Amino acid sequence: MLMDFEYMFSGLSAFEVECKLRQIIENALYQKYGDKPDELIKKRIIDEWAAMERSDTVLDVAALYELAVWLKKNNHPYWMRGCAGSSFILYxxxxxxxxxxxxxxxxxxxxxxxxxxxxxxGFDLSKKKTCEQDKATLIPDGHNVPWQTLWGYGEHVPEFDIVLPKNLRDDFLVILKNHWLRKKESDVSVSLKMNSEKLSASLSNISFVFRLECSSIHKTFHSKTVDASCVNISLSAWQTLLDYYDGYNEQSILGTNTFADLISFSGIIYATGAWDDEAVFMNRYLDYAPSELIAFRDDIFHYLIVHGFLDKDAWRGMNYVRKGLDLPVITEEMKHSRDKWVLDRCKRIEYLFPKAHAVEYIMFRLKAAILPENTQ
Known part of the structure; x- marks a missing residue:
């Protein structure tokens, strides 16, 4: 199995790895969005690359790319938990x-x-809209996850957590022990540990957790495409999709009618303090959909951006709230705006999930068990 693993960046200097990775990203960008990408998309790439350099994680991203290529080539399922899905570059x-x-x-x-x-x-956009220029059917996309939730502004080193099949642990240990990233950085080590739940390994800022049971995952995992056409099946199978089987009661969340609601639902049920009596009242009696409530740390970021905060200050405020602290700055305009209810919600929250984690898990579950095996 290991004979076909290609160390794509082995033998290259750090500068050469960066140059090669830049070219791979550029090719992928042009393939998806053409040779003249939208200005906002180009800015996203520039901002993320700068954040990668600040956090010194360019080599980690190269190693992740190398591993992802091998996993797909050999049809091994996996998913990235935590904040990794915030990155457009990783996508x-x-x-x-x-x-x-x-x-x-x-x-x-x-x-x-x-x-x-x-x-x-974006999955909730119409699937029938056509391009005015060439009449082609337009592709709806985008889950609106800010890159800051992963990369930040240099105050922390991003962590990349990848969940893998149990049967790969021995092979992966060999891959990691011979990895070019380990040889390039003297402080990088490979660790392998066993606890009551899982076997895990790490390489630099990348953590590997071996817990997937391949027998429960469709064999056509990597050939499936999760796009806006999957919304109906996602909503009809939401309990299986989210592993949420609590029976209906007066605290149950209502109104999971869109893909945005589905994603927010998963954030609300795993957050601490986001779903209390006040949130129940807003959902049940004031008709606030799950996606209109505070479900993720990213919601706080977007809220602050709407109220005029700079990106870095919005990111700072988001980090306060997600850890159970109140907003560090509240303006007079926020106190009198139509969404002033958010201020009270921020005081009640003890922990907020990253939206990227929810998006990636839902995508994984759709590919692993929900979408028909012949979906491509």
Whole structure:
């Protein structure tokens, strides 16, 4: 099995790895969004690359890409938990499954992009809209996950957590022990430990957890495409999709009618303090859909951006709330705006999930067990 593993960046200097990775990203970007990508998309790439350099994780991303290519080639299922799905670069490289850009249409022929600011998730856009220029059917996409939730602004080192099949642990240990990243950085080590739940290994800032049971995962996992056409089946199978089987009661969440609601539902049920009596009242009696409530740390970021905060300050405020602390700065405008209810919610929250984790897990579950095996 290990004979076909290709160390794609072995023998290269750190500078050469960066140059090669840049070219791979550029090729992937042009393949998806054409040779003249939208300005906002180009800015996203520039901002993320700068954040990767600040956090010194460019080599980690190269190693992840190398591993993802091998996993797909050998049809090994996996998914990235935590905040990794926030990165558009990781998505372009095929490491993560969900497109974190804001909701938009893009044309597969002329590669034009139309941003749709009235929607919370691109999968909820109409599937029948056509391009005015070439009449091609437009592709709806984008789950609106800010890159800051992974990369930050240099105050922390991002962590990349990848969940893998149990039967890969021995092979992966060999791969990691002979890895070029381990040889390139003297402080990088490979560790393997056993506890009551799982076997795990690590390489630099990448952690591997071996817990997937391949017998329960469709064999056509990597050949499936999760896109906007999957919304109906996602909503009809939401309990299986989210592993949520609590019976109906007066605290049950209502109104899971869109893909945005489905994603938010998963954030609400795993957060601490996001689903209390007040949130129940808002959902049940004031008709707030799950996607209109505070479900993720990312919701706090977007809220602060709407109220005029700079990206870095919004990221700082988000980190306060997600850890159970109140917003560090509250303006007079926020106190009197229509969404002033958010301020009270921030005081009640003890922990908020990253939206990227929810998106990636839902994508994984759709590919692993929900979508028919012949879906491509």
């Amino acid at each position: 372009l490289l095929g490491i993560t499954f969900g497109n974190p850009l804001p909701p938009h249409y893009h044309c597969p022929v002329c590669h034009s992009v139309q941003w749709e600011t009235d929607y919370l998730d």
